[in-house]
Amino acid sequence: MNKEISIIINGEVYQHSVPIRMLLVDFIRDVAGLTGTHVGCTYEGVCGACTVHVEGEAVKSCLMLAVQANGRTITTIEGLAVNGKLHPLQKAFNDHHALQCGFCSAGILMNMAEFVRTNREPSEAEIRNALIGNLCRCTGYAHIVDAVKDVVGGAGSAGAARQ
Amino acid sequence: MYPAIIENYDAPKSVDEALQAFAKRGSESCFVAGGQSLMQAIKARVLSPKSLIDLQHVTELKGIEYNKGVVRIGAMTRYRDIAADERLDGAYQALRDAASHVGDRQVRNRGTIGGSLCWNYIAACMPPTCMGIGASLELVSKAGKRSLLAEEFLHGPLETARRDDEIVVAINLPAAPTTCGSAYKKWGLVTDALPVVGICAYIELGDDRRCRVARLAVGGLATGPRRAEAGEKSLIGVSANDGLAISKAAETAATSTETQSDIWADADYRKKLIETLGREVIVTAFARAEQGKRS
Numbered sequence: 001m002n003k004e005i006s007i008i009i010n011g012e013v014y015q016h017s018v019p020i021r022m023l024l025v026d027f028i029r030d031v032a033g034l035t036g037t038h039v040g041c042t043y044e045g046v047c048g049a050c051t052v053h054v055e056g057e058a059v060k061s062c063l064m065l066a067v068q069a070n071g072r073t074i075t076t077i078e079g080l081a082v083n084g085k086l087h088p089l090q091k092a093f094n095d096h097h098a099l100q101c102g103f104c105s106a107g108i109l110m111n112m113a114e115f116v117r118t119n120r121e122p123s124e125a126e127i128r129n130a131l132i133g134n135l136c137r138c139t140g141y142a143h144i145v146d147a148v149k150d151v152v153g154g155a156g157s158a159g160a161a162r163q
Numbered sequence: 164m165y166p167a168i169i170e171n172y173d174a175p176k177s178v179d180e181a182l183q184a185f186a187k188r189g190s191e192s193c194f195v196a197g198g199q200s201l202m203q204a205i206k207a208r209v210l211s212p213k214s215l216i217d218l219q220h221v222t223e224l225k226g227i228e229y230n231k232g233v234v235r236i237g238a239m240t241r242y243r244d245i246a247a248d249e250r251l252d253g254a255y256q257a258l259r260d261a262a263s264h265v266g267d268r269q270v271r272n273r274g275t276i277g278g279s280l281c282w283n284y285i286a287a288c289m290p291p292t293c294m295g296i297g298a299s300l301e302l303v304s305k306a307g308k309r310s311l312l313a314e315e316f317l318h319g320p321l322e323t324a325r326r327d328d329e330i331v332v333a334i335n336l337p338a339a340p341t342t343c344g345s346a347y348k349k350w351g352l353v354t355d356a357l358p359v360v361g362i363c364a365y366i367e368l369g370d371d372r373r374c375r376v377a378r379l380a381v382g383g384l385a386t387g388p389r390r391a392e393a394g395e396k397s398l399i400g401v402s403a404n405d406g407l408a409i410s411k412a413a414e415t416a417a418t419s420t421e422t423q424s425d426i427w428a429d430a431d432y433r434k435k436l437i438e439t440l441g442r443e444v445i446v447t448a449f450a451r452a453e454q455g456k457r458s
Contacts, residue, residue: 001168001169001170003172019168019169020168020169020170020171020172020215021165021166021167021168021169023165023166023206042164043164043165043206044164044203044206045199045202045203045270048267048269051269057272058268058269058272059269059272059273060269060270062206063198063199063202063203063270063273064198064202064273065166065169065172065202065215067172067174068174068198068217068219070174111268111269114268115268129354129355130268132266132267132268132354132355133266133267133268133269133270134267
């Protein structure tokens, strides 16, 4: 019923014996104590608030068991800023007021952090399409899209438009 | 939404190890591919497997191989990798159309073609797409190997020809002439939602640039994915610029397909969707086949 697993989260090794049925998101929150990763839709896999990086790729941590992440390297929202320096997306979210209640922000930042790394100069439509897996019930997404545009740069970016 | 107790978890590294794990754990065990549908079912306790056999580390099941035009897609190949593979363009471009709009980025980072086919959810894109492009599935068990056409493999929703002890190892696509094109399109209640109707068209042109082979496959049906054979027949001999004949074929596909009413759409509306989307994918498939003809 239990299995001994070892997962690297934000550079730290977490070695524990956990029930096989434990979801990865619960391992992150309850075992590792990293509560920046949120549960928005009672684990239904639709809201994206629990998005983390597994080997650098954005995945929903409620759709994986902790045992499936054994031996893997994971980054959560707590690991997005490096040496106290905010990720450009985090700064842009601040600048553009891209959140209101902030419950969805961690998941959106983790999804977008992989997106901006792997997509050069995406269009607004591509950014909006990339946000499909994350629900935000406050902002209407407009400021979130502006913040992402600001980071990816290019002529169409909100930052360029302002200047 | 939390799984029932799971007693065992195996993470085999090869197909052989996976088959051995199944033999050891017995029929109350379950293979998990990307887990983007299955984990939801396990959490909702639609399924409560005693043992899980996780195929994520079986590298021999991953990747797309091309050999003299024949395409072999490992069952554990993810949507994101299919969506990005331009070598599929032309004859098998419908796979990219479908894979690039399944779920969302996070789901495409883990979800797999083989997992989708084995789950055969009513509102899934891979089943009608694979049926439309004439794919066959390679299955392996301790008893041996067998190959089934997508339409033999895919039954009603959540039903397939796969036995519990079998693993789908690959999706095979025959070598296609350059004058082939395929396309897939779906319609759901919001962008990239689970499809209410999804339809795949495959067109092969003859030397006279008229349609020699046509396949249409529809998903979102209570019967499971189905070929629209009457619509296919009426495409034979048609050329890309014959809009009237293409419209007629799409209409025939719609009227000849049995549709159901449910909370998402009533039966007549589904027929309208089959007709409209059908026309669009046929036109796109023709255009892609024409492009192959020119190049």
